[in-house]
Amino acid sequence: MRRHPIIQMVAIGAIASAIGIALALWINWFPADAAKQDHPIDTLYDVLLIVSIPIFVLVLTVILYSVWTFRMRPGQENEDGPPIHGNTRLEVFWTAIPAILLVSLCSYAYAVLNDIEKKHDHELVVKVHAIQFAWTFEYPQAGGRSVVSPQLYLPKDKPVRFDIDSADVIHDFWVPAFRVKIDAVPGITTRLRVTPTKLGAFPVVCAELCGLGHAVMRSTAHVMTPAAFGRWLAQKQAPAAGGGGAGGGARQLTQQQLVALGRATFTGDGGCGACHTLAEAGTTGTTGPDLGRVLRGQSENAIRTDIVDPNARITPGYSANIMPPTFGQTLSAQQLDGLVAYLATVSK
Numbered sequence: 001m002r003r004h005p006i007i008q009m010v011a012i013g014a015i016a017s018a019i020g021i022a023l024a025l026w027i028n029w030f031p032a033d034a035a036k037q038d039h040p041i042d043t044l045y046d047v048l049l050i051v052s053i054p055i056f057v058l059v060l061t062v063i064l065y066s067v068w069t070f071r072m073r074p075g076q077e078n079e080d081g082p083p084i085h086g087n088t089r090l091e092v093f094w095t096a097i098p099a100i101l102l103v104s105l106c107s108y109a110y111a112v113l114n115d116i117e118k119k120h121d122h123e124l125v126v127k128v129h130a131i132q133f134a135w136t137f138e139y140p141q142a143g144g145r146s147v148v149s150p151q152l153y154l155p156k157d158k159p160v161r162f163d164i165d166s167a168d169v170i171h172d173f174w175v176p177a178f179r180v181k182i183d184a185v186p187g188i189t190t191r192l193r194v195t196p197t198k199l200g201a202f203p204v205v206c207a208e209l210c211g212l213g214h215a216v217m218r219s220t221a222h223v224m225t226p227a228a229f230g231r232w233l234a235q236k237q238a239p240a241a242g243g244g245g246a247g248g249g250a251r252q253l254t255q256q257q258l259v260a261l262g263r264a265t266f267t268g269d270g271g272c273g274a275c276h277t278l279a280e281a282g283t284t285g286t287t288g289p290d291l292g293r294v295l296r297g298q299s300e301n302a303i304r305t306d307i308v309d310p311n312a313r314i315t316p317g318y319s320a321n322i323m324p325p326t327f328g329q330t331l332s333a334q335q336l337d338g339l340v341a342y343l344a345t346v347s348k
């Protein structure tokens with residue numbers, strides 16, 4: 001049994017490593033593959049797994065084998081092993097191998113980082129503003145104006161540079177389908193580069209515990225065709241719905257259309273349902289009050305103030321600074337009118 005311990009250990013280790021690597025590569029670790037950055041990152045991850053598993057198995061095999069084979073037997077209570085001291089060959093070996101491994105893997109990881117963060121000409125710049133507990137995406141336009149949105153819209157195959165900042169605490173901007181993420185730090189602007197390659201809607205999350213509403217600090221990244229993105233931008237640039245809404249601007253909506261727009265904003269763009277229960281809208285959030293209950297009998301004006309200036313009046317039993325104070329800027333005037341009209345109908 002103890003004739004060829006090294007051969008036995010190598011055999012056990014090789015089999016266990018093969019099983020471990022097969023299992024690790026079979027598991028689907030990643031969400032949708034939606035950006036140019038994804039492939040090099042996923043490959044790096046696979047390579048790290050393939051290298052780490054045999055090392056993990058080697059250490060465990062040696063430990064388990066030694067614990068079992070060299071266990072104390074009756075009568076050996078006071079025995080000690082042979083007094084071995086120093087083995088230069090072994091020490092050079094176990095210093096050199098890990099050093100070579102680490103330097104190679106670090107160089108590879110550095111090359112991948114360099115590649116995915118490469119600057120491109122004609123990048124689309126999107127400013128990402130984090131605040132407890134909402135994301136605001138700002139698209140700078142000619143003439144110092146900009147378009148803002150609570151949801152992220154991106155054209156497919158166009159390199160994007162995100163400039164990220166925070167108004168309060170540390171947040172972390174992450175679109176798992178794009179793999180990369182970075183902290184949003186008050187006082188500085190951090191940068192992230194992504195080239196979306198797949199049409200669709202992908203979750204945007206906050207990856208840094210930032211307070212009570214952290215879990216609902218979510219949005220959606222919509223990757224669209226460049227033409228659809230151009231239309232979206234043009235529509236956002238059009239003057240907001242004021243009185244008449246001339247020409248290509250927003251039309252005057254009927255009361256019924258306004259209520260429908262409000263309901264859609266509540267469950268969609270505004271993300272209100274993540275925090276608020278409202279039976280009529282079918283939402284079940286519990287971070288904020290059940291609006292079907294607390295809004296009963298309130299005037300449209302009071303509801304509007306609640307939405308654009310949430311800290312002006314705090315619902316009893318709830319805390320200030322949880323509902324984002326940004327809806328006055330990120331939602332269009334028409335969406336706000338819609339929300340007020342909609343909430344006024346359900347509060348009757």
Ligand code: HEC
Nearest residue numbers: 133213270272275287288294306310313314315318322323
């Ligand atoms: C991050 C969680 C969160 C989100 C998102 C959120 N709210 Fe709130 N909301 C709260 C909390 C918490 C309160 C209670 C504290 C306060 O009054 O500010 C509240 C209060 C309110 C109130 C006042 C209720 C009362 O007592 O009269 C209204 C109205 C309201 N929210 C509407 C909305 C609408 C509309 C949206 C979407 C545009 C929205 N909320 C999005 C958390 C949220």
Ligand SMILES: [Cu+2]
Nearest residue numbers: 171206210217
């Ligand atoms: Cu956050």
